[in-house]
Amino acid sequence: MSVHHASARDLWFAKWRDDGRERRKYFKTEAEARAYEAERLHADAAEEQRLTVGELAMLFFRSRPDYNAHTKKNIVYALAGHDDAAGRHMVGPAEFLRDKYADALTRRDLEAMREAMRARGAGNNTINKYQAYIRAILAWGVEQELIPINPWRDYKRLKTTRPIYQPTMDDFRRVYQQLPPYLQWAMETAFFLALRPGIVELFSLQWSAFNWRRGVVVIRQGKTGRLKTVVPHPAYMERAHARFEDDSRRAIVLVCHRDGQRVLSYKEAWRTACRRACVQMRPYDIRHLAATAMLSAGADLAAVAAQMGHSSVATTGATYAHITAGAQARAAAMMPELTDGDTAGDTGDTVVIKKTQGL
Numbered sequence: 412m413s414v415h416h417a418s419a420r421d422l423w424f425a426k427w428r429d430d431g432r433e434r435r436k437y438f439k440t441e442a443e444a445r446a447y448e449a450e451r452l453h454a455d456a457a458e459e460q461r462l463t464v465g466e467l468a469m470l471f472f473r474s475r476p477d478y479n480a481h482t483k484k485n486i487v488y489a490l491a492g493h494d495d496a497a498g499r500h501m502v503g504p505a506e507f508l509r510d511k512y513a514d515a516l517t518r519r520d521l522e523a524m525r526e527a528m529r530a531r532g533a534g535n536n537t538i539n540k541y542q543a544y545i546r547a548i549l550a551w552g553v554e555q556e557l558i559p560i561n562p563w564r565d566y567k568r569l570k571t572t573r574p575i576y577q578p579t580m581d582d583f584r585r586v587y588q589q590l591p592p593y594l595q596w597a598m599e600t601a602f603f604l605a606l607r608p609g610i611v612e613l614f615s616l617q618w619s620a621f622n623w624r625r626g627v628v629v630i631r632q633g634k635t636g637r638l639k640t641v642v643p644h645p646a647y648m649e650r651a652h653a654r655f656e657d658d659s660r661r662a663i664v665l666v667c668h669r670d671g672q673r674v675l676s677y678k679e680a681w682r683t684a685c686r687r688a689c690v691q692m693r694p695y696d697i698r699h700l701a702a703t704a705m706l707s708a709g710a711d712l713a714a715v716a717a718q719m720g721h722s723s724v725a726t727t728g729a730t731y732a733h734i735t736a737g738a739q740a741r742a743a744a745m746m747p748e749l750t751d752g753d754t755a756g757d758t759g760d761t762v763v764i765k766k767t768q769g770l
Contacts, residue, residue: 504528514552
């Protein structure tokens with residue numbers, strides 16, 4: 412871009428090329444032409460610095476090298492797709508967002524991603540998960556001042572229906588008996604520490620998380636990254652300490668392992684155990700069973716929320732309302748009765764209410 416003087420018309424003009432064609436804009440003074448030139452150059456520079464969703468995602472992962480590998484794989488697949496075994500490119504459900512400017516995403520873009528995922532058979536839970544992935548990257552971009560706004564910040568998630576909880580402790584015991592020893596210990600750990608039984612949380616747990624003096628385990632949660640402090644059952648801690656001493660002699664740092672090797676997948680072993688036990692159950696149900704067992708035994712809701720690692724007691728109450736309702740009934744049964752009498756006062760477990768004239 413440049414500024415020139417048109418002597419024949421005694422005007423100044425700014426000249427630039429756009430799509431291969433020369434463009435001009437005329438002004439009465441050189442100052443106006445120079446000001447327009449500076450404005451255009453600034454706008455062009457700003458445009459060159461704008462980040463696409465794909466570029467922002469790359470910076471996000473680069474700044475967090477320890478980011479969960481499985482989640483990263485899901486995000487990369489969504490934005491870039493992947494090649495199948497035959498070398499054919501499989502388009503990701505959000506691949507069309509990759510080259511869009513991150514600060515210019517719209518509600519229409521979100522709906523297009525949702526429709527693409529529905530076409531692949533995804534339900535609302537999965538769609539919400541991918542929406543959360545992209546929104547987290549956008550929020551990080553705002554925090555790092557890489558983009559001015561998070562355009563998806565205020566878009567709500569789709570409504571979902573919580574599945575009705577089915578498995579029981581008896582179901583778990585039956586499946587447990589059919590598991591190989593390494594997986595029995597892993598599921599026992601998942602139960603007593605209320606862990607998510609996956610590679611990120613359960614099978615990444617190290618002995619350094621155990622504080623034997625205080626009798627607690629401090630765990631970084633895979634889902635939120637927040638720390639939670641669990642006070643396990645004393646009998647579990649005794650068994651854990653015996654294993655800790657044995658693993659220490661073998662220089663094994665992982666709590667749950669298979670002959671010292673990291674467990675990367677146990678799906679087949681779990682399916683086999685469920686089939687032999689004639690039980691339909693997910694490994695994640697063990698975490699729900701832990702909460703159910705504590706609440707059914709009358710544990711305080713806040714204490715259970717802490718064991719589970721929930722950020723709010725309300726989350727625990729809403730998730731396990733079918734259990735807390737029973738606790739409410741037991742609490743109501745503990746209330747003293749109200750009876751009529753001639754005196755006012757507390758007689759044993761019965762509150763005596765004095766009659767008042769006119770009431």
